[in-house]
Amino acid sequence: xxxxxxxxxxxxxxxxxxxxxxxxxxxxxxxxxxxxxxxxxxxxxxxxxxxxxxxxxxxxxxxxxxxxxxxxxxxxxxxxxxxxxxxxxxxxxxxxxxxxxxxxxxxxxxxxxxxxxxxxxxxxxxxxxxxxxxxxxxxxxxxxxxxxxxxxxxxxxxxxxxxxxxxxxxxxxxxxxxxxxxxxxxxxxxxxxxxxxxxxxxxxxxxxxxxxxxxxxxxxxxxxxxxxxxxxxxxxxxxxxxxxxxxxxxxxxxxxxxxxxxxxxxxxxxxxxxxxxxxxxxxxxxxxxxxxxxxxxxxxxxxxxxxxxxxxxxxxxxxxxxxxxxxxxxxxxxxxxxxxxxxxxxxxxxxxxxxxxxxxxxxxxxxxxxxxxxxxxxxxxxxxxxxxxxxxxxxxxxxxxxxxxxxxxxxxxxxxxxxxxxxxxxxxxxxxxxxxxxxxxxxxxxxxxxxxxxxxxxxxxxxxxxxxxxxxxxxxxxxxxxxxxxxxxxxxxxxxxxxxxxxxxxxxxxxxxxxxxxxxxxxxxxxxxxxxxxxxxxxxxxxxxxxxxxxxxxxxxxxxxxxxxxxxxxxxxxxxxxxxxxxxxxxxxxxxxxxxxxxxxxxxxxxxxxxxxxxxxxxxxxxxxxxxxxxxxxxxxxx
Numbered sequence: 001x002x003x004x005x006x007x008x009x010x011x012x013x014x015x016x017x018x019x020x021x022x023x024x025x026x027x028x029x030x031x032x033x034x035x036x037x038x039x040x041x042x043x044x045x046x047x048x049x050x051x052x053x054x055x056x057x058x059x060x061x062x063x064x065x066x067x068x069x070x071x072x073x074x075x076x077x078x079x080x081x082x083x084x085x086x087x088x089x090x091x092x093x094x095x096x097x098x099x100x101x102x103x104x105x106x107x108x109x110x111x112x113x114x115x116x117x118x119x120x121x122x123x124x125x126x127x128x129x130x131x132x133x134x135x136x137x138x139x140x141x142x143x144x145x146x147x148x149x150x151x152x153x154x155x156x157x158x159x160x161x162x163x164x165x166x167x168x169x170x171x172x173x174x175x176x177x178x179x180x181x182x183x184x185x186x187x188x189x190x191x192x193x194x195x196x197x198x199x200x201x202x203x204x205x206x207x208x209x210x211x212x213x214x215x216x217x218x219x220x221x222x223x224x225x226x227x228x229x230x231x232x233x234x235x236x237x238x239x240x241x242x243x244x245x246x247x248x249x250x251x252x253x254x255x256x257x258x259x260x261x262x263x264x265x266x267x268x269x270x271x272x273x274x275x276x277x278x279x280x281x282x283x284x285x286x287x288x289x290x291x292x293x294x295x296x297x298x299x300x301x302x303x304x305x306x307x308x309x310x311x312x313x314x315x316x317x318x319x320x321x322x323x324x325x326x327x328x329x330x331x332x333x334x335x336x337x338x339x340x341x342x343x344x345x346x347x348x349x350x351x352x353x354x355x356x357x358x359x360x361x362x363x364x365x366x367x368x369x370x371x372x373x374x375x376x377x378x379x380x381x382x383x384x385x386x387x388x389x390x391x392x393x394x395x396x397x398x399x400x401x402x403x404x405x406x407x408x409x410x411x412x413x414x415x416x417x418x419x420x421x422x423x424x425x426x427x428x429x430x431x432x433x434x435x436x437x438x439x440x441x442x443x444x445x446x447x448x449x450x451x452x453x454x455x456x457x458x459x460x461x462x463x464x465x466x467x468x469x470x471x472x473x474x475x476x477x478x479x480x481x482x483x484x485x486x487x488x489x490x491x492x493x494x495x496x497x498x499x500x501x502x503x504x505x506x507x508x509x510x511x512x513x514x515x516x517x518x519x520x521x522x523x524x525x526x527x528x529x530x531x532x533x534x535x536x537x538x539x540x541x542x543x544x545x546x547x548x549x550x551x552x553x554x555x556x557x558x559x560x561x562x563x564x565x566x567x568x569x570x571x572x573x574x575x576x577x578x579x580x581x582x583x584x585x586x587x588x589x590x591x592x593x594x595x596x597x598x599x600x601x602x603x604x605x606x607x608x609x610x611x612x613x614x615x616x617x618x619x620x621x622x623x624x625x626x627x628x629x630x631x632x633x634x635x636x637x638x639x
Contacts, residue, residue, distance in 0.1 A: 138166060183257045185235055186242035194256035194264050198316050201254070201266050202309055210269045212309040213276045216323040217245070217283065219261035220301035220335045224485060229296065236293045237300065244286040248279060264323075273308075273340070280304050280338040288336060303331045304338035312341050325349050355408050358394065363417055368392055370425055371592035374601070375444070375563060375585045378577050383606065385442040385476065387585065388426035389592045390418070410448050419451045420460060427468040427475060429595055434474075438602065444476040446508065449483045453490050458497050465501075472502035476527070480508050484523065492523065499524035506563075510551060521558060528555045532566025532586075539571040552579045 137145035145166075181193035189197065198214070205212040219241065226234040238261065245255050245263060254266040265283075270276050287302035305327025313319040322341040329348070330339035339345075362368060372386040392400040409415040423445050430443040451457055465472055477498060484491060484507060495505055506527035507520075530551050538545040548564070555562035564576050567586035576584060590601050 134166075186239055186257050188242050188246075188263075189254065189256040191256065191258045194254070194258065194266075195316070197254045197256075198266060198319070201268055202316055202319070205269070205309055208269075211311070213267040213270050214307045214309070214319045214323045215265040215267065215276075215280065215283075215338075216305045216320075216327045217263040217265065218303050218327055218331065219287070220303055220331075222261040222300055225298055225300065229293075229298070233293055233296070233298065237291060237298055240291045240293065241287060241300075241302075245283060248282040248286055276306060276308075277338075280306065284336060284338060301336035303327060303335050305330060306338060306340045308340070322346075352408050355400075355405055356412050356414070358397075359405060359409055359412075359414050359418075362392060362394070363414070363421075365395075367394065368418065368421065369594070370422065370429070371594055372429070372443070372598050373585055373592040374590045374598075375583055376589050378573065378581055378584050383439070383441065383602070384583060385444055386430075386598070387444040387478075388422060388429075388446075390422050391592075406448075410450050413450060415448045415450050416454060419448060420464075422446075423461070424464050424468070427464050427470045430474055431468045431470045432595075434470075440471075440474060442474045442476055442504070443470075444478055444506065446478045449480075452479060452483065452494055458494065458501075461498065461503070462501065473504070476504040476506055478506045478508040478529065481510050484520075495523050495525075525560060527561040527563060530562065530564045530581075535564050535566045535572055535576075535586075538575050539569070545575070548576075549579050552576075552581050556580060 134145050181189055181196070183190045201212055204210075222234065222237070225237055238257070241263075242255070242257065245265065249255055249265060249267070252268050254268075256264045256266075258264050265279075267276060267279060270279075283304065284302050287300060290297040290299050292298075305323045305325065307313055307319050307322035307326060309319055313322050322345075325345050326339045326341040329345055330337055333339075369391050371389050371391055373389060374383055375385040375387060376382065377384055390402060390406075392402075392405060394400050406415070409418055426443045426445050430441060433441055454460075461475075461477075465475065479491070479495075484495075499505060504526045505524060506529055507525055508529045509531040510528045528551060530548055534544045534548045534551075536544070538548050552562050561582045563583035563585065564572075564581050565585055567573055567576070567584040567588045569588060572586075573584060573588060593601055
């Protein structure tokens, strides 16, 4: 601007005579010529000290330079002046130039500030804000957010580095998320993935007005594979089952492993219940086929519980609960099949909840009692023991059969408390009979899986024997065949520990489970009990007779005592006697009896009439109430 030229002129030649220099510059109304004064003759001065030379004698024009008279443009003139100035002169010149550039009004100041803000906004504030906004989006979960390329400066490098960091973090998060949602053994989705997909699938079905089916699958006899072949083979079996499940379902369906041998399948938009039935039939048939693993054919089965949305449930928790209840029912009734949840199952579940509540009250109110059923030798009809059987007298329902509450007690864990009471009461009663003068009668007590696998069970048995004073040889513990086979690895050491205490062990309901004879002979078992289901029809020449005969021969060959349950007729007893069965119990001999009724039965069955008459004469002369062994005599006399 012209102000710059004036500033330069005023700085370098304030006292010089002027010569005209023409400066041509464009303007809004065309090109114009400006007359600039240039110094012509130097003024006489005295020399100033070096470093403080303000006089004209140090101006090259004043020194008589010959180029002053040349025809120079304004730019050439200013450049020549600056080249000839020393450092102090340059500083002074620049100061005057900047002062000349300063606006002379408030509007000019505001204009400069506005331009500065615009430059600051686009070069600094906007790039920083872009990166900050991207970081906020990342923090909120938007992993696709990236910072834009800003400019070819340092902020562009920062944005590029920031984007690279986000890409690396996103890749790692994707890997972590996959690991968090994937079962590490089978590669299927895990429980977390299942829960997420179930929620999404249910919402989609609800929005689109479609159906959805939830399948819960549990492998049958899988624990047997783990126990006999090892966990490595068990893991390979789970992988093979996973592949078969995937092959039996559609691409859009979801298959997940919930843990152990439990799987879940979400069938999206089934066209009908028949389509779901077909999928379940394919699955059960595929799993039932033998699987060759390490040269060994492994056979398992699969049971499936089914729940439909929205017909049977409108939310995820109810869907899961209904499918689980249906699975529980099919495993209880017919393993290797499938069951759709229905109102009957719901009613049974509601009834089970009520029974559980009543069981807790029954424990507190002592509503349980024991009855004892005699066990008799078939060859000579001698009493060889009694089985203690729990009974429940409900204040409103009346007598509740054990089959209606034992399973619920075991599922809820209440069997631990109830079982302890049964064991202590039975041992105490056996000791009381012994003190009253009866023969040494062994008492048999049923033990559940929850009790036997409880870590405190061995100590509890030892404690009860010490408290009651009953000899260990007079206690027999009964465990079911299914318990021993399914928990063989867990209970083997416990059974040996009980045997070391001198306690007898019996396998109850033999023939109803899936025994492995190799494992059976490794257990310290003394007695096999034939289930009443086989005894009922043994005299009619059915398969039950052949099974009963086989069990008797197996027990004899393994040097075990064999006893038959549920003997109710002479024909059944004769068949068992012919086949060599050792013992029997059932209504043919006596029904389960209370302690007092058992004494009546014992006296009437094992004390002759002559002895009772003589005893009555002796007791009639006594003027005191006998105690100890004599109390049995008084009881016999009263009978």
